[in-house]
Amino acid sequence: MSTTNPAELKKTALFEAHQKLGARMVDFGGWQMPVQYTSITDEHKAVREAAGVFDISHMGEFFVRDQTGLDVLNGLLTNDVAKLAMGQGQYTLMLNEQGGVIDDLIVYRTAPEEYFLVVNAAKIDEDRAWIEERLKSFAEAGVFFADRSFFYSALALQGPKALEIARAYLGAGWPEPKRNEITSYSWNCQPILAARTGYTGEDGIELFIPNEVAENFFLGLLDAGKPFGLKPCGLGARDTLRLEACLPLNGNDLSPERTPLEAGLGFFVSLDKAADFPGKDVLVKQKANGVAEKLIAFRLTDKGPPPRPHYAVFQGETKVGEVTSGAPSPTLGYGIGLAYVQSSAAAVGTPLELEVRGARVPVEVIKKPFYKRAV
């Protein structure tokens, strides 16, 4: 339980709507956010079987204009922005000089010289300071940065019915983005952005909406989605959904002490692009020498207590790692989790044990992800 005074927490433009919908609110990264409306299990199932909508207004929205033709973001982020066609997005990471993760984010190319970045709520201030510091020398060369987090609300509409609902709600004129793409649209004379991305393992879109129309948009979307089985969903279900899909959570599975190679995110790190980004030299060495510890996925092999962050992981009598995320999987019906373990204990099929309240609980390393939707 958090001890922060609720009066000091930030509220999204949807706060009153959440209260009317009967949400239980919690402190998340300095924001009062809905953790659940009815039950985490019900909301989780709604997203896997029909659709759910999450308030993600706490996340940060940055804009970068780069007229240098030099792809300056390649000197800040691990992935290669030069690969982005108009309207495309990519998952990428911002690292410290030691190669540890400051934040993970999605960067979209919204115009030939413009980028839209979506960052984690708790990292908005740190990310902004870090980016501004590195971009200031390019200001005269035509690089512009703006943090517009305060302007945008955001919703994640996720699930097998998400696109049908979006089409029904936004109408025939809505330019539907393809996977990982973003499009802009005018809704009631207000500019909205819709990206075909998400954090649940399902198809869906993430919508960025000016605060002043957010509540109307949200309530209208819930009405339009009702015949499809759409439910408002809280952060509780968001966490179990992303864990089943093995999508990392910054602060749990990612940290300034862990590199993307240790986290198994090498696919999103371009070591062969020309630009040097912070931590690149560390990653080049790590790639050559191999990593000492890896983020693995594991499941309980018997009935037992759900895994939780910080539980110790043992191989025989040797402590080989620590759990970073864990929960009972609503889809699979058994406990699942992610843990950093010594590479020698990281092979799929390796039997390991968790220490839970003094007792040992058997687990097995499994192939990521736990859940993959049928395409």
Place this chain on the structure above:
Amino acid sequence: MSTIPEQLRYAVSHEWIKVEGDTGTVGISDHAQQELSDVVYVDLPKVGAKFAAGSVIAVVESVKAASDIYSPVSGEVIATNADLVKKPELVNSDPYGAAWLFKIKLSAPAEVNALKDAAAYKAQIGE
């Protein structure tokens, strides 16, 4: 709103106890199960183990988190509810009945007087 049976006593930490002679039956309140929601696992004490009032005696786990359960009284555990191992969701559906957690032989029966009655517990949880 939650159910708060008149005949039970309540701890500040949301456990209820029903005292019959020198034996207490303990569970968690309807309010507590609503707050936890989606109970998926219950860790129960060993029969024969002795606990002081206010010490951690069991753990109830929801989808979201593990929550410690405190013994409202001092004594020795004389029975635990094996049904909860297979059906932890009973904590949500029948918190005052089928989802009792354990029975304890009171070593200091006067401790019960320090627990809240239904009205005081109702006031505590703001209902």
